[in-house]
Amino acid sequence: MEVFIVNLIAATFRVSTPIVLAAIGETYSERAGILNLGIEGIMYFGAFVGFLIADKSGSLWVGLLFAILAGVLFGLLMGFFTVTLGVNQHVSGLGITLLLSGLTLFMFRLFYGGRSTPPSIPSFQVIKVLPDNPILGPILSQYWLTYVTFLVIVPLAWWILYRTNFGLKIRSVGENPEAVDAAGVSVPAIRYAALGIGGGLMAAGGAFLSLFQLGAFTHGIISGRGWVAIAIVIFGNWQPIRVMLGGLIFGGTFALQLRLQAMGLQLPVPYETFLALPYIVTIIALVIAGRNASYPAALLKPYRRE
Amino acid sequence: MFIVEMQSITKRFGDLLANDHVNFELRKGEIHALLGENGAGKTTLMRVLYGLYHPDSGVIKVKDRPVVIHSPKDAIQLGIGMVTQHFALVPPLTVAENVVLGYQNSFVLNQAQIEESVAEAARRFGVEINPKAIVRHLSVGQRQRVEILKALYRNAEILILDEPTAVLIPQEVEALFETLNHLKQEGLSVVFISHKLHEVTQITDRITVLRDGRVVGTVNTTEVTQKEVAAMMVGRETFGVSRIDTDTSDPKPVLEIIDLCANDDKNLPVLKNISFAVSEGEILGIAGVGGNGQKELAETICGVRRPTAGKVLVEGQDVTGKSPSDLTRAGLGRIPEDRHEGMVIHLTVTENLVLEHLDEFTRNGMLDHKAIRQYADDLIQKFQIKAKPNDITRTLSGGNMQKVLLARVLARNPKVIIAPQPTRGLDIGATDYVRQQLLEQRQRGAAILLISEDLDEILALSDRIAVMYEGEIVGTLPASEATPERLGLLMSGAVKEH
DSSP states (O other): OHHHHHHHHHHHHHHHHHHHHHHHHHHHHHHTTOOOTTHHHHHHHHHHHHHHHHHHHSOHHHHHHHHHHHHHHHHHHHHIIIIISOOOHHHHHHHHHHHHHHHHHHHHHHHHOSOSSOOBOOOOOOEESSTTOTTHHHHTEEOHHHHHIIIIIHHHHHHHHHHBHHHHHHHHHHHOHHHHHHTTOOHHHHHHHHHHHHHHHHHHHHHIIIIIISSBOOTTSSTTHHHHHHHHHHHTTTOHHHHHHHHHHHHHHHHHHHHHHHTTOOOSSOTHHHHHHHHHHHHHHHHHHHTTOOOOTTTTOOOOOO | OEEEEEEEEEEEETTEEEEEEEEEEEETTOEEEEEOOTTSSHHHHHHHHTTSSOOSEEEEEETTEEEOOOSHHHHHHTTEEEEOSSOOOOTTSBHHHHHHTTTOOSSBOOHHHHHHHHHHHHHHHTOOOOTTSBGGGSOHHHHHHHHHHHHHHTTOSEEEEESTTTTOOHHHHHHHHHHHHHHHHTTOEEEEEESOHHHHHHHOSEEEEEETTEEEEEEEGGGOOHHHHHHHHHSSSOOOOOOOOOOOSSOOEEEEEEEEEEEOTTSOEEEEEEEEEEETTOEEEEEOOTTSSHHHHHHHHTTSSOEEEEEEEETTEEOTTOOHHHHHHTTEEEOOSSHHHHSOTTSBHHHHHHGGGGGGGEETTEEOHHHHHHHHHHHHHHTTOOSOTTSBGGGSOHHHHHHHHHHHHHTTOOSEEEEESTTTTOOHHHHHHHHHHHHHHHHHTOEEEEEOSOHHHHHHHOSEEEEEETTEEEEEEEGGGOOHHHHHHHHTTSOOOO
């Protein structure tokens, strides 16, 4: 039983990493007033670009770097649509997701053809901090990006949003862009910056799957994790620490259901029920937390000086 | 010495000439009123000065130096600060965060340090405010102080205030004027945009009057009477309406509201046991700062919002929870608060005029266009609507749109008239017209419920005045006993009178 719990906790952090990365990215965007529904596509593209570049260059690090750059680029494209052109945010975001899904499949065909087994590369290896400790050993046996996500990216997001002038501007621009404009600060500049950072983090989340966890690229590699991240941002009330907790709840349920399936319990319900569990938990959590959600007041609203 | 000179400023929006070769000069250390009706071009001119609009032509000089102001950032650097009508504040942030927003270059935001520096600035400029308070929790008057402090914190030497008293209760106006006089002594130059004559004559040193985008003239405040300025403003001598007191010795209540309760859109109680009665030939004014339940009160009486408890009676008949069309048949007329909500602006004037009683113009399931046209022609003439019957309503001015609505409601000779904010956003001419119509309806014997945030309007028209505060009626006074001070105390929730 102890082994089961220890392994479950270890898996929770691993499974949560891509979702927390993407959700923190979405938090930056939404705090600046832009709902980036391109998240699913950016994660997908990030996973592929990271894999492709790593495969061709032979360096996982270069692959990850290019994945993040691609994410930043498409975050900025979202900015071009919604900030510069003032297009509806739902339409632009879904458009980017559709575009990147298609582009990824197209490029996959281009580089790997129509093979039946997914291409794979040697992935990043886990770092064992306390290899001999029976409890902390397995828990602190994680990929370096998992450590960075939970120890650096999440606290840093909190610090930037609440303890820097840049963060003050992001929060303000998502609440009342008129106030930011009247204070002589460029609203588009802040929104582009937040979208760029957000896109980079989303793509890093995608690349975590292909370069760390799987060492391969499959068509269903993201399978809705971007949408889950959006729900988790609402659950977390747009606060990085709570968003992280939301990610861990989802990751924990996901890890649990995997183990329940693997145990081969003879239950009168089909195994798909377990697969659905994390999503059901997400919906329940969202219903409970969503009641008191305080949306950034300017979310979804394009800003135009009259 | 002029600190700001604007020479021959012209600004066009499409076909509309908002500023037509406007000249404006601001002296150092004066409070200068920019006076004019809605749409006269006051705000446009100041938005040009603050860099929110770019003039089509003209020269701006600040401290004798010609400048080009591209954005508020440029304006701030030139020492210009502006407090707009809709406050440019971020409600979930603290006062200190709002004040420093965009003004600090350091990357790190040190909360303790900004709170200290904002507190210091507040002391220095004599603006009373707690830097740690969350703006969302502040009253409108306090928010305005944050805005003023924000400008002063950025070392503004020129402060533009756009209709600063529109949202304040009388006591807050006094406090604002005290602050402004204090700042004037310190050498600040203030532009005070307003259309309220008595305030302008009370606080300012000079007045520049704008009409239809042009400057009518600039005068020293001490050398003119309110009447003269009013004439400059509207281009005619008459001003305001007057109410004739009528004998109300035997009032017969027509509209009765008994313990009415309702919830707002978030399902929180917004009306708490409201009771009052309006008699035949009486105007009951509901005063109060906006957002204290006035809108919901009108909606609940008119059948648009469902009451959670209580009763609405028209001539003793219970009409609680009836649909708007049943209410119309029961003799209740409603002038919608939002003109655009009250009619279909893409339809013609004629169509809007008959929209509420189409069944009367229907024969065998078909609309009787001849009768409709006849009816519309009559109303257009009777209510002096400056439009042709087939004009699309969207193209009408605000005043004429309001006339269409008035015509539609008043042509039915309703026994009860609900008039929430009937003159909001109208110019003086149209405002006078609407008020005159309401007084005529009162003369005819209608019971009128006037809901307004404009205290002058309430005082000018009402026979009795009730004050709403946080969903309750906190006091009811006969017009003869109502003074702005007494109403102000009630409006601020400081006292209750029953």
